[in-house]
Structure formats: C-alpha cells, structure tokens
Amino acid sequence: MTTNYSAEQLWQMDKDHFIHPYTDFTTFAEEGSQVISQADGMHITDTTGKSYLDAIAGLWCVNIGHGRKEMAETISEQVLNMQYYNPFGHSTNEPGSVLAAKLAELAPGDLNKVFYTCGGSTAVDTAIRLVHYYNNIRGKNNKKQIISRNNAYHGSTYVASNITGIHGCKSNLDRIADSWINHISAADMFHRPKGAENLSEAEYTQFLADEFENRIVQLGENNVAAFIAEPIMGAGGVLVAPAGYHQAMHAICQKYDILYIADEVVTSFGRLGDFFASKSVFGMQPDIIITAKGISSGYIPLGAAIISDRIWDVVSDPKTGGGALTMGYTYSGHPVACAAALKNIEIMERENILDHVKEVGPYLQEQIKTLSDLAIFGESRGSHLMLGLELVANSSTNEPFPSEVGIASRVFEHCRNAGLIVRPVGNTIVLSPPLIISKAQVDQIVSTIREAINLTMLDLA
Ligand code: PLP
Numbered sequence: 172m173t174t175n176y177s178a179e180q181l182w183q184m185d186k187d188h189f190i191h192p193y194t195d196f197t198t199f200a201e202e203g204s205q206v207i208s209q210a211d212g213m214h215i216t217d218t219t220g221k222s223y224l225d226a227i228a229g230l231w232c233v234n235i236g237h238g239r240k241e242m243a244e245t246i247s248e249q250v251l252n253m254q255y256y257n258p259f260g261h262s263t264n265e266p267g268s269v270l271a272a273k274l275a276e277l278a279p280g281d282l283n284k285v286f287y288t289c290g291g292s293t294a295v296d297t298a299i300r301l302v303h304y305y306n307n308i309r310g311k312n313n314k315k316q317i318i319s320r321n322n323a324y325h326g327s328t329y330v331a332s333n334i335t336g337i338h339g340c341k342s343n344l345d346r347i348a349d350s351w352i353n354h355i356s357a358a359d360m361f362h363r364p365k366g367a368e369n370l371s372e373a374e375y376t377q378f379l380a381d382e383f384e385n386r387i388v389q390l391g392e393n394n395v396a397a398f399i400a401e402p403i404m405g406a407g408g409v410l411v412a413p414a415g416y417h418q419a420m421h422a423i424c425q426k427y428d429i430l431y432i433a434d435e436v437v438t439s440f441g442r443l444g445d446f447f448a449s450k451s452v453f454g455m456q457p458d459i460i461i462t463a464k465g466i467s468s469g470y471i472p473l474g475a476a477i478i479s480d481r482i483w484d485v486v487s488d489p490k491t492g493g494g495a496l497t498m499g500y501t502y503s504g505h506p507v508a509c510a511a512a513l514k515n516i517e518i519m520e521r522e523n524i525l526d527h528v529k530e531v532g533p534y535l536q537e538q539i540k541t542l543s544d545l546a547i548f549g550e551s552r553g554s555h556l557m558l559g560l561e562l563v564a565n566s567s568t569n570e571p572f573p574s575e576v577g578i579a580s581r582v583f584e585h586c587r588n589a590g591l592i593v594r595p596v597g598n599t600i601v602l603s604p605p606l607i608i609s610k611a612q613v614d615q616i617v618s619t620i621r622e623a624i625n626l627t628m629l630d631l632a
Contacts, residue, residue: 173208178218181206192327193340210237213605213612215592223587226616227594228605231405231437231557232469235518236605242470242514249510258287258504267504270513274462274477277516279450281480282460287473287504291436291463292326294474295399298432298459299330300498302397305430305482308493315351316395318386318429322357322407325399325434334399337407353390355382357404358412361550361561361569372413379412380419387427397430397459402448405437408599409559411552417453430482433457436474440465441519441606443555444529452554458482468515473508524606532556534610535602538617545624547578549598558602560620572598581630585623591616 186203209216216222275283288294306314323336333347336354367378387395404410424431438448439462445451463474486493532555539551549563564572572578579595586593594601
C-alpha cells in the first residue's frame with residue numbers, strides 16, 4: 172500500500188502514535204523511526220530512497236527474500252477465493268488442511284498434529300497449555316513445572332515472556348504469581364559459568380546435563396512437565412550449545428517422563444539447512460516443535476505448535492477424559508496465511524533453497540572468521556545462516572565491553588550508513604540473512620562489517 176503522505180508526515184504519525192515493540196521511548200521520542208517503504212530480494216529501501224542489504228531477513232523471518240511476486244499472487248488469489256471463515260469445531264479451509272498435512276510430512280518422527288497460532292509467542296503459550304492438559308488427563312495434576320534457560324527467548328505474551336530467560340528485558344514487568352517457570356544455565360560455550368571455564372566440550376555438556384537433572388530432582392520429577400529450548404539461542408545472542416547437549420537433555424527428559432519442546436521459531440524453515448533442525452542437525456526427536464517466522468517467510472503472520480502422536484493420543488481420547496480442547500484463536504489456520512506458507516514451502520523446494528543454505532551457510536561462517544585479526548573480535552559462532560559476532564574490549568582475555576559503550580549499536584550505525592542492516596544484541600552483531608543470499612553478498616557483508624568495526628575503533632580511540 173502506498174499512501175499520499177510525505178516521508179515527513181509518515182515519520183511524524185509514527186512517532187506520535189505507533190508504540191513500537193522493544194523500544195527505548197526516550198531515544199525514540201527524539202529520533203523517531205526509519206520508515207521502510209520498499210523491499211525486494213535481499214534489499215530494503217527507506218522513505219529517503221536509501222537502499223540496504225538486509226542481513227537480518229526482516230527479523231529472522233524473510234527466508235525466501237522480499238517482494239516475491241508469486242507470494243503476492245497466492246495471497247491475492249486466496250483473498251479473492253475465501254479470505255476467512257472460522258476454524259472452530261468442524262469447519263476448516265483448504266490451505267489450512269493441506270499445510271497441516273505438509274507440516275506433518277516435514278516434521279521429524281511422529282510429530283503429526285498441528286495447532287495453528289498467530290506467531291511464535293502464541294505457539295509457545297499453546298504448547299504449555301497443551302502440556303498441562305496432557306498431564307491433567309493422565310492424572311498427573313502436579314506435573315506443571317516448566318524448565319527453561321537463562322538467555323532463552325520465547326516471546327512476549329505473558330507466559331512466553333516469563334519463560335524467556337533474557338531477564339534484563341523484563342524490568343518493571345511482572346512475573347506470573349506462584350510461578351511454575353524455572354530457569355537453568357544457558358548452553359553457552361563462550362560465557363561459561365565459574366567452574367566450567369576449562370572443561371572440554373563433552374565435560375561442559377555433562378556439567379549442564381547434571382545441572383538440569385539436579386533441578387528436576389530438587390523440584391520433584393512428578394512436578395516437572397516440560398523442558399523448552401531453542402536449538403541455537405537466537406535473540407540471546409546466537410548462543411551455540413556444546414556438542415551432544417540436546418541429546419543429553421532429551422535423554423534426561425525421557426528418564427523422568429518430561430516433554431521436550433523445541434522452539435524452532437528461528438531455526439526452522441531452512442535457516443540451518445533443513446525444514447526443522449532438531450532431528451537432522453542435533454539428532455534429537457522432540458515431543459513438540461514450535462515454529463513461526465520462516466513458515467510463511469514473514470509475508471503473513473503465522474505460527475504453529477506441532478505435537479507428537481503420543482501426546483495427541485492422550486489428549487484426544489475421551490476414555491481418559493480428553494477429547495475436547497477449549498482453546499483456540501480466531502485466526503488459527505487462517506486461510507491466507509496458510510496459503511502463503513504453502514507457497515513459501517513450494518518455493519523453497521523448487522529452488523532447492525535448503526541445498527543453497529548448506530553451501531552458502533558454511534561460507535558465511537568461514538568468511539566472518541577472517542575478521543579475527545581485528546583487535547575487538549571476540550568470537551564468531553552459529554551455524555549456516557544464523558551467526559553471532561561478539562566484540563570484546565580485549566581479545567586476549569575476552570574482557571567484555573561495558574554495556575554503556577554500546578559497542579554493537581555503534582557498529583550497527585556504521586553498517587547502516589554503509590547500506591547494511593545487521594542486528595545489535597548486547598555486545599554481539601547478529602546476522603540472519605534471507606536464505607537466498609549469494610556468496611558475493613556474504614563477501615559484501617563481511618567487508619562492510621570490517622570497515623564498520625574499524626570506524627568504531629577510531630570513534631573510541
Ligand atoms: N521463540 C523464539 C525462539 C523467537 O525467536 C521468537 C521471536 O523472535 C518467539 C518465540 C516469539 O515469536 P513472535 O514474535 O512471533 O511471537
């Protein structure tokens with residue numbers, strides 16, 4: 172949609188009325204927003220006409236790239252055919268049914284049932300409600316505790332935000348009273364807790380697994396319902412677990428009859444080279460997968476909780492007291508969103524985008540390491556097209572920059588001036604480009620970041 176408002180008028184209306192998520196209202200009141208008005212392929216353009224290479228895929232979501240005409244045609248066709256009818260009870264729509272079957276085909280193991288939501292946070296809430304329902308039906312009414320991890324990001328609804336482990340982002344916001352939400356350590360090779368600094372990777376995995384098991388014992392195994400984890404923590408700064416971690420945590424879940432919820436909002440739909448990463452990349456079969464973002468490449472909001480037959484068999488059985496689920500969203504299985512998701516998947520399959528990610532992803536991870544000669548390079552980490560570059564005040568000791576320096580934001584500003592959008596998270600520069608990125612664009616990103624870091628170091632000198 173284009174309106175007749177000038178760039179100045181748009182900026183003013185936004186500043187006066189649009190409450191933006193995760194925004195510092197003080198700086199916002201002074202600076203307002205950059206209004207993005209066009210997007211095509213790997214690029215976005217703002218109302219000043221300046222174009223940028225989008226190295227964050229909107230927000231980890233525009234996996235097939237911006238501005239695909241056939242996505243627009245599919246969406247328009249679905250709107251004209253049947254834009255909405257409710258999905259409650261026994262009514263459905265064609266794209267919703269076909270997509271559910273397709274997701275069951277793509278998801279690992281017996282994850283064959285799909286509950287649609289409006290995004291990632293609502294999918295997390297849905298999963299937790301389902302887990303509690305599952306345990307109530309099994310007569311395990313005390314099995315309510317959820318174990319999450321520090322630095323995890325699981326969303327912004329009340330429950331999802333409480334499960335989130337980035338505690339700094341919850342200042343002056345309430346916790347759920349009498350909470351059944353717990354946090355254990357992040358699986359984070361770079362910032363290990365005291366006592367774990369010198370452990371080998373395998374020993375660190377064991378250290379984290381022991382902490383998990385001890386927490387279960389402390390809470391009582393009959394009280395713990397589920398463990399929730401992102402395969403690689405995204406918004407926490409692209410934190411990669413040590414080898415074998417997810418399998419070790421899964422084995423403990425199985426030992427204590429605890430469900431494993433894999434939050435694949437970021438890692439699904441190709442970012443790690445497969446439709447879902449839990450099984451194929453990390454060798455672990457979760458009980459529930461949460462997905463959103465890349466499922467529709469952000470063209471239309473959509474999320475889903477995909478659950479196992481094992482859970483379904485219990486919650487759908489009237490003999491055990493299940494059989495009806497009194498929860499749902501007006502827009503569960505929205506036909507336009509599901510049609511967009513189906514087209515998105517078709518494009519990924521037709522263009523062999525997953526194979527492309529398997530080639531260009533390792534290239535990105537390798538090329539970013541060429542920046543290691545820079546004095547403030549701490550570490551680069553990630554997998555395929557999910558990358559974190561952490562900057563440190565002293566690269567021999569890995570001493571962090573004080574947060575007041577805002578090191579990543581400074582680099583972000585220099586990148587933006589040079590026509591590149593990256594994402595600053597703490598002291599880390601995060602990259603999650605559209606999956607169609609070329610090797611030449613990877614080179615462009617790496618050289619622009621090098622220049623931006625050099626300029627930042629000059630600013631601080
Ligand atoms: N889970 C993870 C891992 C995420 O990264 C996000 C969003 O970034 C969410 C859940 C929440 O998704 P949404 O913002 O669509 O509600």
